[in-house]
Each structure stands twice: as C-alpha cells, then as structure tokens.
Amino acid sequence: MSGIFGALRLPASVVFGSGQRKGIGMMTAQIGRRALVCTDARMGQDAEFKAIVADIAANGVEVKVYDRTEADLPMAGITACVEEYAGYKPDVVLGIGGGSCMDMAKCVAVLLQHGGSLRDYYGENKIPGPVAPVIAVPTTSGTGSEVTPVAVIADTERGTKVGISSPYLIPRVAVCDPELTLTCPPGLTAVSGADALTHAIESFTAARRDVTPDLTVKNVFVGKNALSDVFGLLALKNIFEALPTAVKDGTNIAAREKMMLASLAAGCAFGTAGTAAAHAIQYPVGNETHTPHGMGVALLMPYVMEFNRPACVSAFAEIARAIGLSGNDGAGTDEELSHRLIDAVAALLKEIKIPVTLKELGLPEDKQDWTAEAAIGAARLVNNNPRKLDVDAMKAITRAAFTGDRAALAS
Ligand SMILES: NC(=O)c1ccc[n+]([C@@H]2O[C@H](COP(=O)([O-])OP(=O)(O)OC[C@H]3O[C@@H](n4cnc5c(N)ncnc54)[C@H](O)[C@@H]3O)[C@@H](O)[C@H]2O)c1
Ligand SMILES: [Fe+2]
Structure with missing residues (x-):
C-alpha cells in the first residue's frame, strides 16, 4: 500500500x-x-x-x-x-x-x-x-x-x-x-478515562483498509488513517499525563482539562477509525456482569494488546515514544518499546484501580468460551482488529483475561 x-x-x-x-x-x-x-x-x-x-x-x-x-x-x-x-x-x-x-x-x-x-x-x-x-x-x-x-x-x-x-x-x-x-467521583473518573484510553489505542492500531473512493461512503468506520492518528496520539499523551491525578485529586483543574481534551480527541479518532477487539469482547461481558463499559474495555486492553502486538510493533512504539517511554535519549528498539507500552498501560490501569481479570469482574468461569463466541459475532469490530481474529484466538484472549495470564498470549 x-x-x-x-x-x-x-x-x-x-x-x-x-x-x-x-x-x-x-x-x-x-x-x-x-x-x-x-x-x-x-x-x-x-x-x-x-x-x-x-x-x-x-x-x-x-x-x-x-x-x-x-x-x-x-x-x-x-x-x-x-x-x-x-x-x-x-x-x-x-x-x-x-x-x-x-x-x-x-x-x-x-x-x-x-x-x-x-x-x-x-x-x-x-x-x-x-x-x-x-x-x-x-x-x-x-x-x-x-x-x-x-x-x-x-x-x-x-x-x-x-x-x-x-x-x-x-x-x-x-x-x-x-x-x-469537577464533580465526577474517583470511580467514575477512572472508568470513563479508561474508556477514552481504549478508544485512543484501538483507533490508533485499527486495521488499515484498502483505500477505494467509496470507502468513506459505504462505511462509517474506515480504519487507521493519517488524520485520526493525530487525535489518537493527542489523547494518549494527555491520558498518561493526567488520568491518575484526575482520579486522585478531582479538584485539579489542569488534570481535568487534559482528560477532557483527551476524551474529545479519542472520540475524534475512534469516530472515524473505529474500535476493535476490546470493544467486541466487552459487549457480552457487560451484558453478563452489568459492569461499566469503560471498566470492561480497559481491563481487556492489555490482553488484546499482547495478542495484537506482532501486528502493531511500530504503532505501539510510536505511542510509547509519544508518551515518553523511550527515555531522554530516545533509546529502545520498536520491539522493546512495544513491550514497554503494554506494561505501561497495565500499570496505569492498576494505578486507577481497574480490575485485572474477567474473574474479578464477575464473569462466571463457564462463560469464558461463550464470551469469545459472542464477541466474534461483532463483525465490524472484529474486522477492524489489526491482527486477524478467529474464534480460537478470541478464546485464547478471554481465557487469558479470565485468569490474568497475559504471558499466555505473548509472541
Ligand atoms: N456514543 C458514543 O460514542 C459512546 C462511546 C462510548 C460509550 N458510550 C456509552 O456512554 C455511556 C457511558 O457514559 P458515561 O461513562 O459518560 O456515563 P453515564 O452517562 O452513563 O453516567 C454515569 C453516571 O455518572 C453520573 N455523572 C455524569 N456526569 C457527572 C458529573 N460531572 N459529576 C457526577 N456524576 C456524574 C451520571 O449522573 C450517572 O449516574 C454508556 O451507555 C456507553 O455505552 C457511548
Ligand atoms: Fe468505548
């Protein structure tokens, strides 16, 4: 291309x-x-x-x-x-x-x-x-x-x-x-900010489409592109700077401003590029557990990223550089930075107290495969995922997310 x-x-x-x-x-x-x-x-x-x-x-x-x-x-x-x-x-x-x-x-x-x-x-x-x-x-x-x-x-x-x-x-x-x-309590700030984080990552790493003249006419969501990427990075930079502060000190207007700019930018990005696997899996999880959308998508994000990493090394590295994970000297290969980004996302979510496993979220143990089967039905989101997903891949993700075994998805 x-x-x-x-x-x-x-x-x-x-x-x-x-x-x-x-x-x-x-x-x-x-x-x-x-x-x-x-x-x-x-x-x-x-x-x-x-x-x-x-x-x-x-x-x-x-x-x-x-x-x-x-x-x-x-x-x-x-x-x-x-x-x-x-x-x-x-x-x-x-x-x-x-x-x-x-x-x-x-x-x-x-x-x-x-x-x-x-x-x-x-x-x-x-x-x-x-x-x-x-x-x-x-x-x-x-x-x-x-x-x-x-x-x-x-x-x-x-x-x-x-x-x-x-x-x-x-x-x-x-x-x-x-x-x-300013009136949002810490839990709401965390969960809604985590939703914005997921929008930004999923749109910045969305599958690229074949560019035809009718791409934007026939589809609402058109995959990763040069314009939505600008907004995705703007969102991520601000989220990594401000989300923990906004959760811990809701009166901090500078952090509130950065988070609102971030959620707006993430909306600009995913409203055109679309979201992917984490959103597909959250739909059945949310129906089953009655937990907030932002909590579910964010919890899933590190597992989905681990699965997607082989298809996203350079995109993950670009995000890592934008949020300062490469250090002052800009050090780190794309491969290293792509791993560092997943760790940083998991650490951020932990800091704002997003649960780590689907088990903690209340998904029944016998619903892991059912969740994967339901998620694969969300064709628009599945097709927007950067790495090809079939039902076995989905099952691997939901099982890893159930037990917290991210390493099982590593490649
Ligand atoms: N249309 C989209 O693009 C899009 C994208 C993602 C999610 N959603 C949907 O949005 C909904 C979630 O929205 P949400 O996370 O903003 O929460 P929400 O609108 O569901 O509100 C949740 C609670 O927060 C309270 N609340 C809202 N603002 C507050 C404030 N400033 N101070 C104190 N309390 C406040 C509300 O009164 C409510 O009780 C879900 O239905 C989700 O599916 C839509
Ligand atoms: Fe969302």
Whole structure:
C-alpha cells in the first residue's frame, strides 16, 4: 500500500475550554427557537445545569428539559421522551451529561425526524437522512460521544446493548467545558478515562483498509488513517499525563482539562477509525456482569494488546515514544518499546484501580468460551482488529483475561 490516506467526520463546531458552557445559550440561539434538553436526574438538580438552561431562555429560545435519562440508556426511556415532546417540535436538541445523556439526545433527534423504532436503525448507515441539530455537552471525560457518529442503547427486551452508527448522528456542536467534570467521583473518573484510553489505542492500531473512493461512503468506520492518528496520539499523551491525578485529586483543574481534551480527541479518532477487539469482547461481558463499559474495555486492553502486538510493533512504539517511554535519549528498539507500552498501560490501569481479570469482574468461569463466541459475532469490530481474529484466538484472549495470564498470549 502506498500514499497517505486520511478521513475525519466531526461536528461543525467543537469548542473546548473552562467556562465555555457560558456560550451555550448564544450557540443554541444561532441554531433554533425551541430547544429540548436531555439530561439525567442528578444533573437536572445541578446548579450549573440550571444556569445553562436559564441562559438558553435568556437568549430568546424556548426551552424544555427532560431529566429522566437513565444510565446505559434503556430503550423505553428514549421512547418515553420522544412521546412526551413530539408535539413540542423542538428544532434543536441538547444532550448535557455523560455518554448516556448525549446518546439520548442523538436518539431523540433521530426519532423526532424519522419516526419508527430505534430497532430500525441498529447497525451502520441505517438512518435515512439528516436529523434535528444536536448540541452535545459532556460532563464526564470518557465516551467522546460529543463528536462521534455513534449512540449506544440498551435493548432491554433482547438483553443486550446495541450500537447505532451513522454520520447523521454526529452532533452539530460539541461544547467541552472541563469544569463540568469537577464533580465526577474517583470511580467514575477512572472508568470513563479508561474508556477514552481504549478508544485512543484501538483507533490508533485499527486495521488499515484498502483505500477505494467509496470507502468513506459505504462505511462509517474506515480504519487507521493519517488524520485520526493525530487525535489518537493527542489523547494518549494527555491520558498518561493526567488520568491518575484526575482520579486522585478531582479538584485539579489542569488534570481535568487534559482528560477532557483527551476524551474529545479519542472520540475524534475512534469516530472515524473505529474500535476493535476490546470493544467486541466487552459487549457480552457487560451484558453478563452489568459492569461499566469503560471498566470492561480497559481491563481487556492489555490482553488484546499482547495478542495484537506482532501486528502493531511500530504503532505501539510510536505511542510509547509519544508518551515518553523511550527515555531522554530516545533509546529502545520498536520491539522493546512495544513491550514497554503494554506494561505501561497495565500499570496505569492498576494505578486507577481497574480490575485485572474477567474473574474479578464477575464473569462466571463457564462463560469464558461463550464470551469469545459472542464477541466474534461483532463483525465490524472484529474486522477492524489489526491482527486477524478467529474464534480460537478470541478464546485464547478471554481465557487469558479470565485468569490474568497475559504471558499466555505473548509472541
Ligand atoms: N456514543 C458514543 O460514542 C459512546 C462511546 C462510548 C460509550 N458510550 C456509552 O456512554 C455511556 C457511558 O457514559 P458515561 O461513562 O459518560 O456515563 P453515564 O452517562 O452513563 O453516567 C454515569 C453516571 O455518572 C453520573 N455523572 C455524569 N456526569 C457527572 C458529573 N460531572 N459529576 C457526577 N456524576 C456524574 C451520571 O449522573 C450517572 O449516574 C454508556 O451507555 C456507553 O455505552 C457511548
Ligand atoms: Fe468505548
């Protein structure tokens, strides 16, 4: 393969900085006249949130608030919101909160525009056209949903989480104000930051595709490329600098800023390049153990990296150099640095108290192979993995992750 290929799909505006939430009223007024704000019960009572809503109204926009978004986004809650507000006909939808609230706003915008059931839109590129503009305002540093073409919902009847991916889901505006994350408790900071770490690594090491003119037309996620790589490295540099501090001292605004910049950058990277094996395996693990998405994907990351290492030596070494693992003299062969990076990722996750094995996460012992079989079904994520995965390879990963035997995957 030769030549540079790059692709990015992003909101029309991405605004980042402490205090930028104070511009949300003006930004909303530039887009619409009737706003619906989706948030959750905690945020609905928050003084900062109330100030944002008042500011929207002060800018001459009619505004209504739906504050019953549930974590992990069960489908029934989305339908309830749409039924309640369809008559109001909002022309701009805001999602203010963690990934769940932002994904709520995205789904509501789809259903208000196109009707039907969310099930009509599962998978890739199923949304038939543009939707009402969304303004996404994250209050965790993790999902990157403020810039991604993805919404993840829980189909409770089918007992599984499902993804909807389409460029039409990308918010019109992302407003990232790190001060909104100052209230995140250590556990949430760790788990959401670990999700961002996984997005950055999986997108930076995603499989490269054959570059054809229809690659970005037919696919939402297009694999590793020159533009998403810039964001992946930006994310990783900031995560290694700031995540432990943000977890230990939530009042440290410099660490909060770096983590929000990192989760935004990781969203820019994976929203175009896509994620891979760790995300594929987390879906069944999450369904079985009811543990947070970020905890599961991060726990799996060192095992997936160990398996992928032969296909990723130079990419791992590039990350290692970017985060300073090569020392002042730049020492270390790519091979050495690729090992050092996996150790550094495992050490970082340990420092922020992410569990180390699937056993600790509560996966039943007899579900190791079942997890691998379910994960291999996530074709989009499996095909995006840098090293070819079959069911035996998946089983090797889930077994190693169950017992904590990373060395079993070494090559
Ligand atoms: N769309 C995407 O691109 C994408 C990517 C990754 C994950 N996700 C999805 O996002 C969801 C997870 O999002 P999340 O990790 O941001 O958490 P979340 O939105 O599920 O919120 C988790 C909890 O944290 C609380 N919280 C949020 N912000 C807070 C703050 N500033 N202070 C105190 N508490 C706060 C919430 O009230 C809630 O109780 C999952 O459903 C996941 O599947 C989506
Ligand atoms: Fe994720």
